[in-house]
Amino acid sequence: MYEFAVTPAVTNIRRRGVEISEVAPDSLGAEMDLESGDRIIKVNGRVVRDYLDFRFHTAGETDLVLEVRKKSGEDWEVELERSEGEDFGLAFEQIVPRQCANACIFCFCNGNPADARPSLFIKDEDVRLSFLYGNYTTLTSITEDEMRRIVEQRLSPQYVSVHATDLDVRAYLLGIDKERADISTKLSRLLDAGIEVHAQVVLCPGINDGEVLTKTIEDLAAEYPRITSVAIVPLGLTRYNTDARLTRVTPEFCREVIDQVGRIQKELHARLGTNFALLGDEIYLRAGRRIPARAHYGDYPQIEDGVGMVRSFKNEFAKLVRRLEREDWTSDGNKSGTIFTGTLFAPVLKEMIDDLNARFRMSLVVEPLENGYFGGDVSVAGLLTGQDLLSARDRVTGNFVCIPKQMLKSDDAIMLDGMKLSEVSRALGQPVHAVNLQELATLLLNKN
Numbered sequence: 001m002y003e004f005a006v007t008p009a010v011t012n013i014r015r016r017g018v019e020i021s022e023v024a025p026d027s028l029g030a031e032m033d034l035e036s037g038d039r040i041i042k043v044n045g046r047v048v049r050d051y052l053d054f055r056f057h058t059a060g061e062t063d064l065v066l067e068v069r070k071k072s073g074e075d076w077e078v079e080l081e082r083s084e085g086e087d088f089g090l091a092f093e094q095i096v097p098r099q100c101a102n103a104c105i106f107c108f109c110n111g112n113p114a115d116a117r118p119s120l121f122i123k124d125e126d127v128r129l130s131f132l133y134g135n136y137t138t139l140t141s142i143t144e145d146e147m148r149r150i151v152e153q154r155l156s157p158q159y160v161s162v163h164a165t166d167l168d169v170r171a172y173l174l175g176i177d178k179e180r181a182d183i184s185t186k187l188s189r190l191l192d193a194g195i196e197v198h199a200q201v202v203l204c205p206g207i208n209d210g211e212v213l214t215k216t217i218e219d220l221a222a223e224y225p226r227i228t229s230v231a232i233v234p235l236g237l238t239r240y241n242t243d244a245r246l247t248r249v250t251p252e253f254c255r256e257v258i259d260q261v262g263r264i265q266k267e268l269h270a271r272l273g274t275n276f277a278l279l280g281d282e283i284y285l286r287a288g289r290r291i292p293a294r295a296h297y298g299d300y301p302q303i304e305d306g307v308g309m310v311r312s313f314k315n316e317f318a319k320l321v322r323r324l325e326r327e328d329w330t331s332d333g334n335k336s337g338t339i340f341t342g343t344l345f346a347p348v349l350k351e352m353i354d355d356l357n358a359r360f361r362m363s364l365v366v367e368p369l370e371n372g373y374f375g376g377d378v379s380v381a382g383l384l385t386g387q388d389l390l391s392a393r394d395r396v397t398g399n400f401v402c403i404p405k406q407m408l409k410s411d412d413a414i415m416l417d418g419m420k421l422s423e424v425s426r427a428l429g430q431p432v433h434a435v436n437l438q439e440l441a442t443l444l445l446n447k448n
């Protein structure tokens with residue numbers, strides 16, 4: 001596995017340049033006779049490794065020379081002038097993620113069934129994806145090339161999995177030696193260069209909790225505002241995680257963490273004006289405690305990591321309901337359907353939907369969907385499968401079904417077990433809408 005550590009992450013070593021996947025009609029790209037399948041190799045003499053490079057090298061440039069390897073194998077040199085900010089009308093191939101070189105004891109890959117889709121075993125650790133999508137990296141095997149690129153191209157913010165600032169504990173969790181686990185110099189270099197960093201801790205009972213956690217939060221907070229926030233999310237174990245070093249997260253553990261971190265948040269808020277350390281929604285839900293108020297989360301710095309997502313949804317939903325009430329809106333009387341979601345979030349959603357049913361005379365039912373594929377304490381919506389839905393078909397009522405959008409691949413209507421949305425819809429005998437929380441609110445409360 002270690003060979004990945006020395007593979008330049010930012011270079012596509014097999015094929016030069018970046019491939020164009022789509023050219024918009026009547027765009028600048030179309031005028032230049034560019035086609036999907038062509039590869040842009042250089043811009044004004046500068047090598048292009050991926051679309052971030054293309055974006056960086058073309059930014060602010062009006063006179064451009066592109067070196068293009070055509071799909072046919074010909075090499076073209078294309079000269080063009082464009083007005084400032086004019087779009088090329090080009091879409092590019094997705095970035096192939098760099099693989100990580102760690103052996104984290106809690107790695108999600110260890111929790112996959114042996115026959116899971118190969119994509120579930122991809123251990124991405126890529127600073128480009130961190131910048132683009134908020135994916136976390138550990139910085140343990142970041143190359144000099146990547147470090148320079150983050151700074152030069154301002155790939156900020158970066159999301160960093162710290163887990164513990166105690167070096168022994170970090171090395172143990174990541175399954176690497178202390179020398180590689182120590183990212184203090186790299187982190188300082190990024191922070192000194194003005195790169196914003198958000199940190200993450202995956203909390204493993206008995207390993208990086210208690211005093212180790214307190215120290216981690218305090219060490220990171222010492223760098224505030226250069227380090228903007230730390231998200232603390234619980235370890236999740238499937239039934240396939242049998243590593244004896246790992247202990248399952250219990251409701252009692254979550255309550256202790258809320259109390260411990262609550263005290264630190266209070267102190268940090270008084271000192272820094274921010275809670276800085278934010279607990280994942282899952283911790284409150286597992287603990288059976290109330291989700292904190294809006295102000296607790298500031299500007300929701302790590303909402304995509306499930307930190308404040310529930311609060312944000314509840315507030316947006318309540319706002320929408322209030323607006324409809326002001327407008328004297330009434331349902332068309334045809335809103336009768338089943339909403340499936342993960343077991344942890346289901347009680348929260350049920351309370352909201354029951355309220356909606358009462359206010360607007362709807363007949364919506366929230367059904368918790370157990371995860372039969374991964375089992376264990378996996379209760380998040382993103383890991384549910386088509387089979388899970390089929391095994392709940394007896395619970396479908398009404399004339400439509402909603403499922404969480406995270407159940408689908410980001411670029412295709414396929415679930416983790418390979419089942420297509422259309423197949424599920426046929427099997428359930430109902431239209432199935434895959435929606436995120438905002439889309440769910442709009443779908444249920446539209447005026448049509």
Ligand code: SF4
Binds near residue numbers: 102
């Ligand atoms: S948890 Fe992340 S960093 Fe750790 S081994 Fe898995 S993919 Fe790599």
